[in-house]
Amino acid sequence: MQWLKAADAAEVGLPVIKTMFIQQLPFVKGVFDALFTQSKGEPFHKLLSGFRQQLQDGGAVTGTASKLKEVLDSLHVAKQNQLQQIGLQKLATTWLNSDSTPVMKSGAFSLLQKTGFVPKGMTESVFLESLVDGAEVRSGIPKNSAIDKLHQGLQLLSEAKGGAFAHVEEIEMAINRILNSHDHEKAKLPIDIHSMQRKNISAEKLTPLAFHLLQNAFAEAIATKAVGGKIEVNDLIGYLNMDTEQVAESKGKAAELLFKSLNEPPEAQYARINEKLVLSHVLAADFQSIDFTNGPSVAHQLKEMTKILGLQLEHALINLPGDDLADFPNDLETLKPLLLKLLNEQIPAAIKEMAEQILNRITAQQILSQENGPIQNLLLTLPLNLGSVQTDLTLQWSGRKTKEGKIDPDYWRVLFYLELGRLEETVIDMQVQNRIIKVTVINGHGATLEEAAGQYLGILRENLGKMDYRLSGVSFVNPVYEKERDLRGKAIPFSEAGSYSGVDIRI
Numbered sequence: 001m002q003w004l005k006a007a008d009a010a011e012v013g014l015p016v017i018k019t020m021f022i023q024q025l026p027f028v029k030g031v032f033d034a035l036f037t038q039s040k041g042e043p044f045h046k047l048l049s050g051f052r053q054q055l056q057d058g059g060a061v062t063g064t065a066s067k068l069k070e071v072l073d074s075l076h077v078a079k080q081n082q083l084q085q086i087g088l089q090k091l092a093t094t095w096l097n098s099d100s101t102p103v104m105k106s107g108a109f110s111l112l113q114k115t116g117f118v119p120k121g122m123t124e125s126v127f128l129e130s131l132v133d134g135a136e137v138r139s140g141i142p143k144n145s146a147i148d149k150l151h152q153g154l155q156l157l158s159e160a161k162g163g164a165f166a167h168v169e170e171i172e173m174a175i176n177r178i179l180n181s182h183d184h185e186k187a188k189l190p191i192d193i194h195s196m197q198r199k200n201i202s203a204e205k206l207t208p209l210a211f212h213l214l215q216n217a218f219a220e221a222i223a224t225k226a227v228g229g230k231i232e233v234n235d236l237i238g239y240l241n242m243d244t245e246q247v248a249e250s251k252g253k254a255a256e257l258l259f260k261s262l263n264e265p266p267e268a269q270y271a272r273i274n275e276k277l278v279l280s281h282v283l284a285a286d287f288q289s290i291d292f293t294n295g296p297s298v299a300h301q302l303k304e305m306t307k308i309l310g311l312q313l314e315h316a317l318i319n320l321p322g323d324d325l326a327d328f329p330n331d332l333e334t335l336k337p338l339l340l341k342l343l344n345e346q347i348p349a350a351i352k353e354m355a356e357q358i359l360n361r362i363t364a365q366q367i368l369s370q371e372n373g374p375i376q377n378l379l380l381t382l383p384l385n386l387g388s389v390q391t392d393l394t395l396q397w398s399g400r401k402t403k404e405g406k407i408d409p410d411y412w413r414v415l416f417y418l419e420l421g422r423l424e425e426t427v428i429d430m431q432v433q434n435r436i437i438k439v440t441v442i443n444g445h446g447a448t449l450e451e452a453a454g455q456y457l458g459i460l461r462e463n464l465g466k467m468d469y470r471l472s473g474v475s476f477v478n479p480v481y482e483k484e485r486d487l488r489g490k491a492i493p494f495s496e497a498g499s500y501s502g503v504d505i506r507i
Contacts (some may be wrong), residue, residue: 003032012039023372031367037357038364044392045383047361048072051354058351064342071335075308075383087254088117088247089233090282092240096211096218104281107274111257114275117241117250128210131240132157146232147239150217152178157206157213168205175209179216214240258283302395305382309362310336311369336362374401389421410435423449425479437464439474446476 007013016035025031052072055065094100095108112118118127135154141147153175160171221232241247261279292298306312313336332338339359343352361381368379378397383390399412416428427442443449453474461471 003029003036007036009040012036015039023370025367030363033356034360034363034367037360038368042357044361044381045390047354047358048075048383049390051351051358054351054354058348062342062345062347064338064345065347067333068335068338068342071308071333071338075305075335087258087282088112088115088251089237091115091254091278092117092237093218093222093233094278094282096215098215098219103274104278107272107276107278110272111254111275111278112250114257115250115253116246117237117254124211125204125207128207128214131214132161132206132210141239145235146217146220147235149178149220150213150236150239153213154210157210161206168209171206171209175213179213302380302382306380308334309365309382310334310338311362311366311380313337314366371401375399376401376407384418391419393418427479432469435468436470436472438472441474441476442479443476444478446478450476 004010004013013036016039055069091108091111095105109124113120132154135158141151156174165171217236221236258279339355342355365379370377376399380395382393384393394417396415400408402408412432414430418426423443423445429440431438441449457474464471
């Protein structure tokens with residue numbers, strides 16, 4: 001009764017208590033809170049992106065809060081914010097990437113001008129020349145970093161402009177020595193430059209070398225692992241434009257351009273063709289986390305996302321050899337353990353409340369992914385970006401186990417839930433009995449989907465056959481029955497099954 005009084009919706013609380021009783025779950029408040037939060041049905045991606053915004057705006061500046069923001073960014077839950085953070089970096093990187101085509105390079109440089117990062121009207125060669133001219137006045141650069149090598153190389157070019165070298169080939173040799181981690185001083189050739197004819201080498205010959213230095217610096221920074229790479233690329237951005245206010249403004253404009261290209265139709269005249277190519281490339285490479293045309297890629301990404309959520313934390317703890325936590329630092333840098341840690345710190349009440357909600361949602365997935373006699377259940381809800389649409393992907397899987405305790409591939413069932421921008425609510429019910437598969441697609445646009453899917457059914461049947469499964473049929477139905485209409489919003493999965501009582505699984 002106390003739990004129900006504390007809950008803000010008794011009509012939701014009672015079914016939760018019933019589920020706990022039927023499924024013989026531990027009768028403790030933690031379990032009730034987790035299932036109650038799950039049952040309210042608030043979209044998971046909205047909770048996560050709202051929490052990311054709270055951390056950004058709400059004043060939580062602890063180390064744990066910073067790590068949480070990184071984890072949430074890796075889940076792609078705050079697209080606008082993520083575009084703001086790394087959009088400009090991606091435009092600069094595309095311009096300087098040796099694999100980019102000339103069209104892509106020109107498009108990226110043009111976009112850098114549109115953001116104000118490069119002054120409008122300034123050509124690429126003039127921009128590179130200005131970097132060479134400003135190379136002598138920099139200080140505070142970390143030794144042996146990508147920026148340090150870039151700075152040393154630009155200093156050499158500046159000296160070359162003043163006549164310190166006789167030939168371009170000598171400068172190229174000196175630059176290669178720097179790029180191979182030799183000091184600037186040693187980079188000069190062992191020739192007394194005063195005894196030979198001094199020669200002012202033209203800017204046209206020096207700018208390609210400056211571009212080469214930039215390419216190497218960015219390539220090295222990107223190769224630096226994980227977060228360190230992002231920081232170093234950001235430092236390089238600061239080196240190219242020392243006006244921090246302008247850089248901040250350019251980041252906002254870069255995010256605006258990228259976000260606009262997500263939402264505008266292709267024919268919209270907001271960018272030239274080469275610029276559109278770059279925007280599409282950046283979005284496809286960095287903001288579409290799952291390639292749905294590639295099965296192994298999807299499987300890998302789903303596994304990675306379950307790790308990021310921290311769904312494997314308890315499993316990792318149980319299987320920890322000894323008491324040494326240092327053996328699994330990666331498991332402690334995931335969402336669930338970081339939320340637990342944040343709740344023990346001094347944080348604003350609003351952030352604490354949202355952290356508890358998300359923690360409950362993760363715990364609910366773990367509670368509902370349970371063994372029930374020889375039946376194994378699994379519930380997985382992940383935030384998903386599909387172009388400009390953010391949604392939740394929910395998988396509900398149940399299957400029986402063999403006598404050896406392994407999953408039986410002959411008998412199982414999967415329910416797949418997805419809310420799409422135009423197709424709206426979609427449920428796919430796949431039932432497998434004795435390796436015979438029946439698929440039902442429940443969607444308000446059933447006839448349209450059936451027509452579109454017709455050409456793929458033969459391929460599906462053939463590929464399932466290669467895995468020794470037989471497709472009995474795929475049916476498309478509209479959610480005309482109340483039961484089907486409510487299927488997507490069903491709060492507590494598996495509750496009808498009750499506890500296992502010796503009866504084999506019913507498919």
